[in-house]
Amino acid sequence: MQDVTDMDTTETRRAAIRQALSLGFAVGISGLAFGATAVTSGLTVWQACALSLLAFTGASQFALAGVIASGGNLLAGTAGALLLSGRNALYGLRLAGVLGERGPRRLLAAQGVIDETTAIAVGQPDRGAARAGFWTSFATLYVLWNLTTLIGALGTGSLADPAALGLDVVAPAAFLAILWPRLAESWRARWTALAGVVIALAATPFLPSGVPVLLAAAAAVGATVLGGEGTK
Amino acid sequence: MSVWVSILVLGIGCYALKLAGLSAPRGLLDRPAVGRFAAAIPVALLAALIAIQTVTERGELAFDPARAGGLLAAAAALLARAPFLLVLVIAAGTAAAIRFVYS
Numbered sequence: 001m002q003d004v005t006d007m008d009t010t011e012t013r014r015a016a017i018r019q020a021l022s023l024g025f026a027v028g029i030s031g032l033a034f035g036a037t038a039v040t041s042g043l044t045v046w047q048a049c050a051l052s053l054l055a056f057t058g059a060s061q062f063a064l065a066g067v068i069a070s071g072g073n074l075l076a077g078t079a080g081a082l083l084l085s086g087r088n089a090l091y092g093l094r095l096a097g098v099l100g101e102r103g104p105r106r107l108l109a110a111q112g113v114i115d116e117t118t119a120i121a122v123g124q125p126d127r128g129a130a131r132a133g134f135w136t137s138f139a140t141l142y143v144l145w146n147l148t149t150l151i152g153a154l155g156t157g158s159l160a161d162p163a164a165l166g167l168d169v170v171a172p173a174a175f176l177a178i179l180w181p182r183l184a185e186s187w188r189a190r191w192t193a194l195a196g197v198v199i200a201l202a203a204t205p206f207l208p209s210g211v212p213v214l215l216a217a218a219a220a221v222g223a224t225v226l227g228g229e230g231t232k
Numbered sequence: 233m234s235v236w237v238s239i240l241v242l243g244i245g246c247y248a249l250k251l252a253g254l255s256a257p258r259g260l261l262d263r264p265a266v267g268r269f270a271a272a273i274p275v276a277l278l279a280a281l282i283a284i285q286t287v288t289e290r291g292e293l294a295f296d297p298a299r300a301g302g303l304l305a306a307a308a309a310l311l312a313r314a315p316f317l318l319v320l321v322i323a324a325g326t327a328a329a330i331r332f333v334y335s
Contacts, residue, residue, distance in 0.1 A: 085245070111247060
């Protein structure tokens with residue numbers, strides 16, 4: 001019996017690593033787009049690289065580059081980009097329980113708390129697989145995102161457009177694939193997801209980008225309040 | 233405010249936000265309501281993000297047939313129980329094909 005359980009755990013870990021590598025490669029190379037956008041926006045190559053190394057959260061990085069490109073106010077632009085990364089704090093809240101990392105490992109793990117790694121970690125059936133998936137996707141994404149930021153920044157103009165290859169749909173497709181099993185098994189998850197979509201899209205015309213996704217957390221509050229014990 | 237200051241503030245701020253969530257006290261997470269909230273967060277936020285990345289452009293609602301088609305193809309692949317990597321390839325391939333035909 002013990003052997004069977006061990007084999008199951010190894011198998012779930014392997015599956016998590018495979019999933020993390022697929023998403024890591026597909027999304028990691030979009031650093032090309034960020035590097036190119038950053039330099040086109042007026043950042044230097046080293047500023048583009050520093051942003052990817054330090055901030056390491058795509059949406060905020062693009063937001064700051066956009067403000068610089070439009071010659072907007074840097075203080076307001078920085079605050080807006082920071083607001084965009086507010087959801088990572090909520091992801092951290094979830095991952096604290098899923099990963100159970102402490103001490104120096106937690107300090108390191110914190111840098112990796114983003115959309116993709118959260119999606120991979122929460123989609124796994126056990127803690128071992130969640131940890132394997134989180135660290136694999138974090139390492140793959142961090143290395144590739146920074147490497148491709150540099151390549152994109154250096155090679156601005158001479159690169160193929162990632163959108164022409166359909167790479168801009170990889171992240172949403174991956175998030176859908178990861179949420180799929182939960183949506184398939186639970187009405188509560190379906191209503192939560194639908195409420196999140198409706199809130200975010202309804203808020204989009206009225207609020208600065210980044211805020212609508214953060215506002216979708218209200219759907220999670222709703223699920224917490226309405227979801228009784230025992231309902232999935 | 234120079235661009236470098238901006239980059240440093242953003243880098244430190246983003247890290248602090250990530251760490252703050254990850255360092256939530258154990259006792260807080262053990263409360264059933266907080267646990268349910270934390271479990272529902274990725275579902276609500278990732279679903280919102282899917283919608284934002286698919287049907288908005290620079291903070292405005294915008295229908296892009298390529299991205300919408302790619303996501304629909306991904307959903308079809310998932311219904312057919314395709315493996316993860318194949319779902320991503322089908323989504324990107326569909327979006328690329330739609331763009332190629334309409335450009």
